Amino acid sequence: MLSFLYARQSGVDDPVRLRRAESTRRVLSLELNHNRDVDRIHGNGINTLDIEVIDGRYMLSGGSDGVIVIYDLENNSKKPQYTCKAICTVGRSSRHVHKFSVETVQWYPHDTGMFVSSSFDKTMKVWDTETLKPAEEFQFDGNVYCHHMSPVARKHSLVAVGTKDPKVQLCDLKSGSRIHILQGHRGEILSVRWSPRYDHILATASTDSRVRIWDVRRASGSLFTLDQHNGDKSKASSEAVNTAHNGRVNGLCFTADGLHLLTTGTDDRMRLWNSATGENTLVNYGKVVNESRKGLKFTVSRGCSPEFVFVPCGSAVAVYGLHSGELITMLRGHYNNVDCCEFHPDYQELYSGGKDCNILAWVPVLRQPDIEDDETNSKRGGTQAAINPAFEDAWSSDED
């Protein structure tokens, strides 16, 4: 750390380097922390989380009882102990609440005044954060599994919606209408993701085991389909051609730079693809247990030097090295299946929600206090006192 600081001071290093090193360290030391709690509002499982990118302060959560809660993540109390407060809730008593399970919530990428939620009650609602009333409501024919707004789009405000219907719908928030459909899949659309690099690139994953990459400017069809065998026909059986997984594909995630795409499937595999070419990079993550029948929300770290993937895996969150495929650690804390996790890029914190109704905050462990470090000195005060007698062994003398 000192060497990094010194190098930074002397201008030898790129400024990014220190940041990367520190954030990597922090990610590696993620664990459950007593000082961080999240209010228990949901009475049922939590399906989806989203942290807004503007301030990184507010987090949305959607539960399987249709409730949507907004949390304030920022700790202004100057104390290490902090419970993320629920600042507002669209509860069951609300007139506008989703009737069934909320599958996806997402902040409007450019402003916290609006967010979009989609639910199994076949609707997608565009909410006004101030009034907590839907400004717009889209009705669909089938359950809505997922939707996504492009985080970088400036020229359009399209929401891609994946429903029970094999056609991907594009809804325009400007006009409030469904302007386009993308045909090609043969199964339910479990996940849709816009590329964080190009505002016209869209990836969709479906139960037909395929992942398609679309250019929304081109109406005729998808750009290409991800093929797990990279076009090697000899390895694939005839019906497995052009499939990304051998089961349903229920998770999609672009890396922060948009160069790579991660997919998860019910064949308990996770694959990393080159998003430009659709090539399978053949990184082996091992078995990633995945029993979800719906979409799986997983996330990728941002700003670390080797990037990490956080994938819900049973009742734990698995942390993999993105390019190495190495299982770094399992974050165990939930008592039931984990459905979603969200990475906070500014503080290197991870929030995960599961069927046990808990939202857990995984916070980096602070540096050991015995290391002389100016930067951490300020934070250290609390930890020294935190050495708990409970951590000591209590062997009684009669065992000798």
Next chain:
Amino acid sequence: MSKMDQTMRDKLSQLVEELTTSGEPQLNQDKMKEVKKLCKVSTDYVDHFYHLIMTQLNQEHAEIRLSAFQMVSEIFSRSHHFRDLLITNFQEFLELTVETDTEQPLPPPKEVARKLRTLAIQTVQSWHATYGEAYKKLSLGYHFLKQIKKVDFHDVEARTLAERKRQEEKQKRLERIYKEKLEKAKQEMEEMTTEIEETLTEINNCIKLLATDDLNLFNEEAAVSKTSAAAENIPDQPCCSKDLSNEQNGEMTEKKKDEGQTDKCSDESDTEEVPDEDAFLRSTGLMSYKYQLELNVSTDLKLRETEENEALVNTVRDLHRLITTRHLPLVQSWIQVFTKVGVEEELMRTATELKKSLEHALRKHDFLHIDYKNRERRVMRAPEDEEDDDDDFVDVPEKEGYEPHIPEHLRTEYGLDETPSTSTSGAKAKPSKPVVKHPVPRVSSSLSLLKRKMHDEEQDPTCAAATLRVLKQRLCSTPSTSLSGSSTGVTVSSSDQAGISKDEASVKAPVIPFGVDLYYWGEEQLTAGKIIKNASQHQFWVPHEVEEEVVNEELSAEMKSRYITFAGEFKPVEHKCKAPMPNGSLCERQDRVKCPFHGPIIPRDELGRPVNPEDALRLEKEKRKREEDQPDWRDPELMREIEAATGEDLGSSKLYGKGKNANKGKSKKKYPNLTDLKQNASTSRSRLEKKVFNKSSMRRVTEVMNKMDKRKHEKFSNQFNYALN
């Protein structure tokens, strides 16, 4: 791992296994101390211990899990490292001990599983209290249990959500049932209350009527017994105090008559009454010093049924039955329902009041002591009365000494005692007063009365009195017929008189049922046994050599003979088999000749040994023979095989114990202390299943069904609509 000593590691494994498979509810403290000692040495051992324990916790046996859990709680409180390890995997731990995952229920035996869960929940709570601050995941787990799984930590039963739900459902169901019952009871009550009240008023009125009747008049018999020291000549006169006061106020003469009517049971005769009257008159005049009255008023009334109150008594009786069999149980059931459900006070009160009044009515009724016996007999007799008369005296000429109404003053002339109990005479004497008939052995008493007057008359068989005597004797043997009817029947004609001589003969002669032989007694029956054949029904033409009559010897003999079965006299068997039985006692069977279990009965001593030496010899021989030819189906090898196949004890081990035991020793259970889970499978259902679903019976059934199918096909194969299916 390298740091660990291999021997100590093995020892730890062994200790864990021993402790967890002990099957006991508590851990062996010495062994546990050993474990703790080992774990204290280094965290590596704790690691090893953790893995061992988790494997044991995964065993599908509640006892193993319970023991493992106890060990966990011991170490948990001591080692931080162990706490870390366990809490990292706390979810699985909870699944295995608290049954958080409904798809992974705790393994049997149930009792131990319940205990394990209770213990686990309590322990988690105490852990949370102690370490919840330090271990985030522990407190998360605690909250998970508390809020998601709805474990009530204060509930001593430590019931889980599912359990509580079941309980609630049961409660709900019970409530629903109670509610239905309540509704029903309410409805019933609405319908029945008026009826019950009617019944109540009816019976109350009846009882009132009966009781007042009885108070005013004579039915309160034996209420007063009067003992007079001075007035010896006055016989005991049962009369009630009221009567007495009435009598004192009223006319003396009247009173005399009253007494004449009321004292039915007194043995007074008319002849004796005459001097009494005088004495009584006199004594009443001097009552003030001559009488010493001792009033013995018995509280219970005794009511006898008479013709006058018959209707009342009948009603009372019916009502009583109605109340006891119908209303009272009904009301009681209502009250039961009401108390169970907890109903508004009003209903409850009405119900209890109804019950009270019903019971009160019953008590009153019991108080009356109504004598139904009398009436019941009457009922039986009433229709028979005339018939009996007809039967007995049908051959009696209508008019010859028979008079349905004999005037009182003429009765002695007719050879009749004065029967004051006859309703006719009673009515005549005092029509204002209803007369009660007492079921007194009146005939016999009247006989004694008559004795003096009629003695000579009786000697003369032509006299009516003689016949009367015979009849009375007969009646005495059947005292149940001694009622007013009999007194009228007593007046019989004098012509019926053969009685006495017949009586004497009939004492000796055997009584046999009437038969054909008696019908033809002493007659020569020519036609007996002859069968007339009417072979030809033709008018003119008759076949010539047809024998018209066939004598059947058998038939004719039958006409004249009678079979009398001589059964002999029954002699109870007094000896017992007394053969020694395997349980040490002697056979208690009392067969006459042969015991079905121990052969012919022979004399034996107290120990069951045969008394006669030849018997003993014979028995010995038989026994040896029996042992020798063991039936070949009991071949030991075969038996053992069958036993192994069926799992049933055919007794081969008993017979050939040594060979079997050697086999058994090998198949000893691995953990003898644990409850055998497979043993529990021996329920009635499983046994039945074994029978019903065994291969041979299934095959048999399918064969039969196939055969039936085939038969149908064969039968109807030529018909297209059957041929297809």
